Amino acid sequence: MTAIDRSAPAAMAAEFGLTPIGxxxxxxxxxxxxxxxxxxxxxxxxxxxxxxxxxxxxxxxxQVLNPLLNAGVYYLVFxxxxxxxxxxxxxxxxxxxxxxxxxxxxRTIMAGSRSISGNLGLVRALHFPRxxxxxxxxxxxxxxxxxxLIVLAVLVVLTGEAPTAQxxxxxxxxxxxxxxxxxxxLVFARLTAEIRDVAQxxxxxxxxxxxxxxxxxxxxxxxxxxxxxxxxxxxxxxxPAAVYIQLARDAxxxxxxxxxxxxxxxxxxxxxxxxxxxxxxxxxxxxxRYGRG
Amino acid sequence: xxxxxxxxxxxxSVGKPTxxxxxxxVTYRVMxxxxxxxxxxxxxALSRLLTRKNAPGLREIKAIQGVTFVxxxxxxxxxxGRNGSGKSxxxxxxxxxxxxxxxxxxxxxxxxxxxxxAALINSLSGEQNIVLGGLAMGMTPTQVRENFxxxxxxxxxxxxxxxxxxxxxxxxxxxxxxxIAASVSHDxxxxxxxxxxxxxxxxxxxxxxxxxxxxxxxxxxxxxxxxGVIRETCNRAIxxxxxxxxxxxxxxxxxxxxxxxxxx
Numbered sequence: 001m002t003a004i005d006r007s008a009p010a011a012m013a014a015e016f017g018l019t020p021i022g023x024x025x026x027x028x029x030x031x032x033x034x035x036x037x038x039x040x041x042x043x044x045x046x047x048x049x050x051x052x053x054x055x056x057x058x059x060x061x062x063q064v065l066n067p068l069l070n071a072g073v074y075y076l077v078f079x080x081x082x083x084x085x086x087x088x089x090x091x092x093x094x095x096x097x098x099x100x101x102x103x104x105x106x107r108t109i110m111a112g113s114r115s116i117s118g119n120l121g122l123v124r125a126l127h128f129p130r131x132x133x134x135x136x137x138x139x140x141x142x143x144x145x146x147x148x149l150i151v152l153a154v155l156v157v158l159t160g161e162a163p164t165a166q167x168x169x170x171x172x173x174x175x176x177x178x179x180x181x182x183x184x185x186l187v188f189a190r191l192t193a194e195i196r197d198v199a200q201x202x203x204x205x206x207x208x209x210x211x212x213x214x215x216x217x218x219x220x221x222x223x224x225x226x227x228x229x230x231x232x233x234x235x236x237x238x239x240p241a242a243v244y245i246q247l248a249r250d251a252x253x254x255x256x257x258x259x260x261x262x263x264x265x266x267x268x269x270x271x272x273x274x275x276x277x278x279x280x281x282x283x284x285x286x287x288x289r290y291g292r293g
Numbered sequence: 294x295x296x297x298x299x300x301x302x303x304x305x306s307v308g309k310p311t312x313x314x315x316x317x318x319v320t321y322r323v324m325x326x327x328x329x330x331x332x333x334x335x336x337x338a339l340s341r342l343l344t345r346k347n348a349p350g351l352r353e354i355k356a357i358q359g360v361t362f363v364x365x366x367x368x369x370x371x372x373x374g375r376n377g378s379g380k381s382x383x384x385x386x387x388x389x390x391x392x393x394x395x396x397x398x399x400x401x402x403x404x405x406x407x408x409x410x411a412a413l414i415n416s417l418s419g420e421q422n423i424v425l426g427g428l429a430m431g432m433t434p435t436q437v438r439e440n441f442x443x444x445x446x447x448x449x450x451x452x453x454x455x456x457x458x459x460x461x462x463x464x465x466x467x468x469x470x471x472x473i474a475a476s477v478s479h480d481x482x483x484x485x486x487x488x489x490x491x492x493x494x495x496x497x498x499x500x501x502x503x504x505x506x507x508x509x510x511x512x513x514x515x516x517x518x519x520x521g522v523i524r525e526t527c528n529r530a531i532x533x534x535x536x537x538x539x540x541x542x543x544x545x546x547x548x549x550x551x552x553x554x555x556x557x
Contacts, residue, residue: 009315009361013399016310021389021398040428047414047425054416054457121411124390126429127403289392 024288025129027281034129041132045139063144064151071099078216088218089255093159098215100152101248102241104145104174105181106206111137112185113202116193116290123291130290131283134189138182149174156252169251176272177244183275186283193290213241240271308366311481311512312387312404317396319357319379319386319536356382358536359396369513371523371544373551374533380516383533384483387514404481404514405430407506409474419445419454419461419469426473440476447502448472449495468495475502478509485516520548 013019025033053060075095079085088094115133116123123130149170157163191198214222219242223233236242247268356379364370372380385391387398388406412429413422423444427437445454448469450461458466484503500522507513507526517523523530523544530547532540540547 009313009363009399010397012310012363013313013315013397016401018310018313018399018401021387021400021404022392037428037431039434043425043428047417047421050421051414051416119411122429124385125406125408125411127389127405128429128431291390291392 022288027284030129030284030287034131037128037132040128041136041139044132044136045143048140049143060147064148067099067103067148071096074099074216084217087221090159090161090253093156093161093253094249095216096152096155097249097252098245100148101177101245102210102213102215104141105177105241106210108138108141108181109184109188109206110202111141113188113192113199115189117196117199120291130287131186131280134185134283135182138178138185142178161253166251170248173244173247173251173268176268179272179276180240183279186279190283190286194286209241212236213239213245215245238267243267243271310363311366311401312364313399314360314362314387315397315399317357317360317386317398318355318394319382319391320394321354321356323352323354356536357386360538362531362538362541364512366511368529369507369515369527371527371530372514372516372533373520373523373530373548378533379536380533381485384485384514384516388483400481402480404483405479407474407482407484410470413458413470415459416457418457419450422458422469423473427476430477432477444472444476447498464492471499475506478506480510481512482506482510483514486518520552524548
């Protein structure tokens with residue numbers, strides 16, 4: 001071994017075939033590495049749920065209580081005080097479906113936004129594709145939502161809806177909504193990791209989004225009532241939360257207001273695919289920077 | 294640089310370079326308490342936003358400032374220095390876990406930090422944590438199953454493995470964490486003060502395990518405040534002072550110089 005030329009470490013690295021560490025991985029290699037970690041994603045999500053349940057007996061219950069209490073408040077404000085319950089058939093089931101379905105997206109996005117900033121210790125200790133963390137959060141929320149959907153089904157039956165074969169349509173709706181929410185969660189995971197203040201602003205953005213998505217009222221009636229241009233109805237109804245809520249109502253309820261045209265499904269698919277791909281690429285592009293102090 | 298001349302590695306162990314650190318800078322940005330007199334009302338925050346100035350509480354800590362060295366196959370390098378001199382930061386930067394401000398770390402494989410604490414969840418059982426920790430370190434489920442019994446044996450926690458980790462004594466959980474972390478071998482191994490855990494018997498066992506890991510590994514970096522451990526396990530030492538390299542060379546030479554300063 002000859003003496004080491006310390007003036008040119010980079011040249012020496014090249015000579016011995018060493019590569020710089022912490023460089024941006026290629027997209028294909030990154031996806032492959034992520035796939036290899038699928039058991040970790042699943043175990044991490046399951047472990048966090050188990051830990052939450054072990055830490056508080058009410059933990060699991062709040063998953064259901066929270067949207068229920070919300071629905072109670074909205075029923076009082078929108079249903080009773082603003083009189084929506086007289087305009088919309090089966091208002092309680094209509095409202096519950098909206099609240100539970102919207103909660104799935106908003107919880108997933110909130111959890112995803114904290115996935116890097118809340119796990120900095122882990123990011124700074126072990127190697128793995130960082131997308132493991134937001135995906136683990138998304139899976140965690142999916143599992144929790146599974147429980148609350150059962151509660152929703154029971155409540156909807158209690159309000160007088162009969163379960164039909166149409167209810168099975170809820171499964172593709174949830175899967176498409178999961179893809180959409182995962183994509184947005186990836187975007188906010190990166191944004192929050194880079195700019196902490198995003199975490200403060202996100203709850204307000206989600207709340208405004210909820211009020212614009214027809215969770216507690218019927219968008220077309222609302223716009224008509226305020227003499228809005230029909231284009232506003234189309235824009236509001238095409239927003240992803242409104243699309244998934246509408247499809248879920250179609251599946252669960254059997255009323256006149258909930259028969260939406262088939263293009264709603266095309267929109268649901270587009271809203272699932274485009275944000276997921278875009279969000280994943282957006283997250284991946286900062287891969288080498290997560291964990292910076 | 295004075296450090297370059299002191300480089301005198303045992304010729305027998307000199308091999309191919311495995312880690313090259315080239316002019317590395319690592320900076321932490323932290324929000325600290327505001328300096329006295331700094332305004333923090335809405336208007337001044339807005340004006341900072343407009344003039345693109347940093348918030349008054351935002352401080353930069355230059356943890357590593359221009360470190361350059363080459364580690365070879367067969368090297369066991371002890372890193373010494375005062376508290377806050379950048380030892381742990383250097384390890385994390387070598388592992389690629391802390392993106393550098395400037396400079397590059399070149400390696401021929403993925404250096405791994407010995408430690409799994411951050412992945413474990415205290416309210417879960419030992420069993421669940423072994424699986425979780427193993428997967429977090431990149432094992433396949435099959436590898437976790439194969440290693441499971443030896444991890445439990447090594448940690449010596451017996452039937453406690455079924456109980457949540459927050460029911461363990463601090464010694465027991467330290468042993469389990471070490472046993473999980475030390476169950477995989479790596480080409481470039483980075484060890485941060487992992488030796489001083491548990492009772493005398495476990496300490497002997499863990500030192501043995503580290504020695505075995507070191508033999509399997511091509512290159513080892515060890516951060517420890519115990520100079521005895523470094524003298525015993527390393528052939529080379531790097532002395533960091535305020536984020537810069539003060540000395541790099543034969544372990545006894547560096548440690549003698551370090552001790553001479555510290556004891557003063």
